[in-house]
Amino acid sequence: MHVVGGSPPDLPRPQRFVLPLLESRRESPTVMTFDFSTQGADFRYRSNQAIRLALPGVNDPWGPVRSFSLSSSPSERGRIAVTCKISDTPFKQALSRMAPGDEAEVYGPLGAFLLDRHRPGVFLAGGIGITPFRGMFRYAADTGETEERRLLYSARVPEELVFRSELDKLSRSSPNLQVRYSVTRPTESKVRWTGRVGRIRMEWIKATAEPLDRPKFYVAGLPEMVVEMVTLLRSRLQIPDDDIDYEMFRGY
Numbered sequence: 001m002h003v004v005g006g007s008p009p010d011l012p013r014p015q016r017f018v019l020p021l022l023e024s025r026r027e028s029p030t031v032m033t034f035d036f037s038t039q040g041a042d043f044r045y046r047s048n049q050a051i052r053l054a055l056p057g058v059n060d061p062w063g064p065v066r067s068f069s070l071s072s073s074p075s076e077r078g079r080i081a082v083t084c085k086i087s088d089t090p091f092k093q094a095l096s097r098m099a100p101g102d103e104a105e106v107y108g109p110l111g112a113f114l115l116d117r118h119r120p121g122v123f124l125a126g127g128i129g130i131t132p133f134r135g136m137f138r139y140a141a142d143t144g145e146t147e148e149r150r151l152l153y154s155a156r157v158p159e160e161l162v163f164r165s166e167l168d169k170l171s172r173s174s175p176n177l178q179v180r181y182s183v184t185r186p187t188e189s190k191v192r193w194t195g196r197v198g199r200i201r202m203e204w205i206k207a208t209a210e211p212l213d214r215p216k217f218y219v220a221g222l223p224e225m226v227v228e229m230v231t232l233l234r235s236r237l238q239i240p241d242d243d244i245d246y247e248m249f250r251g252y
């Protein structure tokens with residue numbers, strides 16, 4: 001597990017930056033992406049680290065700072081992106097109202113939830129937990145990596161499968177990337193869903209991992225989902241701790 005705040009010595013040193021918003025866009029009914037310009041800022045990071053984003057002056061009971069995984073890839077030059085759920089907290093409301101050119105304080109890069117470039121991977125994403133994986137897959141595609149990657153991505157309703165069209169495109173153009181979705185509450189949506197229904201379960205993970213040679217497992221999402229998946233990997237599938245890496249999105 002990687003706590004945002006400390007970094008092994010071979011990672012870029014975290015620093016404070018003031019970065020202007022380039023653009024924001026809606027990804028789903030509840031999720032938005034924010035691109036910040038790093039032009040002239042020398043912000044360097046590894047796929048896929050995180051940042052602390054501060055909106056000074058925002059009067060929020062939990063303060064003006066939140067941690068976010070970077071949903072961008074280091075191969076996307078000149079910008080970094082975060083993708084988050086827009087709740088009704090003063091922080092998120094202020095973030096969603098930012099206009100191009102408005103500035104945020106960024107401290108980073110942080111954390112060490114990193115893509116192992118030399119091993120196949122099985123990626124388990126719950127809801128908003130897809131954010132670091134989007135950056136990892138973009139990076140793998142842009143740098144021509146050939147390791148096998150398998151993503152199992154579950155969301156409540158189909159319209160909350162954030163980055164779905166981009167992930168589909170990436171998997172069509174990269175034969176080594178396979179993307180599979182599941183929806184846990186299809187009846188709560190007006191969007192027709194004919195795919196898999198239910199949470200990510202042991203049999204599904206097992207069948208996905210079996211053809212791969214000693215894959216690494218990555219899990220990202222809200223704490224409840226991450227704990228469930230990591231427990232399952234360890235105790236039911238006997239995956240050693242060294243082969244499991246996870247990022248918990250605390251704070252929801």
Ligand SMILES: Cc1cc2nc3c(=O)[nH]c(=O)nc-3n(C[C@H](O)[C@H](O)[C@H](O)COP(=O)(O)OP(=O)(O)OC[C@H]3O[C@@H](n4cnc5c(N)ncnc54)[C@H](O)[C@@H]3O)c2cc1C
Pocket residue numbers: 004050062066067068069070083084085086087088089091092111128131132247248249250251252
């Ligand atoms: C490493 C990491 C990566 C993350 N990446 C993402 C990401 O990519 N996208 C994303 O959407 N979110 C991400 N998060 C979660 C994000 O930092 C926020 O916590 C989350 O977005 C909720 O913010 P909010 O303003 O909507 O909610 P709020 O409810 O205001 O929560 C904001 C903060 O208040 C604190 N808090 C709230 N209620 C309590 C309570 N009852 N007791 C103690 N503390 C409380 C939490 O610690 C939290 O930090 C990440 C978190 C971590 C740690």
